[in-house]
Amino acid sequence: MADTQENQIDNKAFTEECHKVLMAMSDALYAIGGKWKLMIIIAMGRGNKRFTEIQRQVAGISARVLSSELKELEMNGFIIKKVENGYPVTIEYELLPYSYTLEEVVAAMTKWGMQHREKVKAEMSAEK
């Protein structure tokens, strides 16, 4: 009985904690989910600042999509667009400090991605 009550309490707390975690994950996916945002941030973190540089580095992204992703990233405080007047005008994108709060996420995902690639490769050669 006491056991049953405790279990109910535990389950309730557990469910609430689960909701919190799921909500956090949902928030994260909303902000940085999708096919490109993290990859753009990685490329920029490696020193790519110009539109064309980023596009070359992030294989497969089109100008239209890169343009709209950069706008979203700017709106959400991850990057800033800098326009230098001159001949010709020079445009550079830079990471803002908020991008660096993603370092752990990026590190964890890339590490996992590398392990996963190894696993898939091993399976490929295993099955004939």
Added chain:
Amino acid sequence: MADTQENQIDNKAFTEECHKVLMAMSDALYAIGGKWKLMIIIAMGRGNKRFTEIQRQVAGISARVLSSELKELEMNGFIIKKVENGYPVTIEYELLPYSYTLEEVVAAMTKWGMQHREKVKAEMSAEK
């Protein structure tokens, strides 16, 4: 001159490293990207094993989508479907060990998601 050469070497190595990281991220996004997979794994990690339990916990997912996501997760070795014969038949899904390799990723993302939520909330109240 030597400086220029060294820079070229550095840049080349740097670009290659960037490619590796981007490829790893791309692999990871391919396997666990999308709106639902990580959330399903979180819910299952909290003890939800039945189809309906998972659907209730992962707010907003439809039966059709959950069904197809579970199939993909099973194909990719993240979960296993267990069928217990009885009256009625009981079906449970369980995380396989490979799901636990995602722990760091999940932890990093949920932590970031919580911080992000706080930041957004702070901005909301700031701008009247």
Added chain:
DNA sequence: CTGTATCCTGGATGATACTG
């Protein structure tokens, strides 16, 4: 309860051409 079958729509993306 645990799904599957259909139908359908919006938004994301690709392709291509064009501009300052």
Added chain:
DNA sequence: CAGTATCATCCAGGATACAG
């Protein structure tokens, strides 16, 4: 170089109904 405009396409996912 750094994009924008336009059009066509595709598919994830929602809604609903149904089935074992």
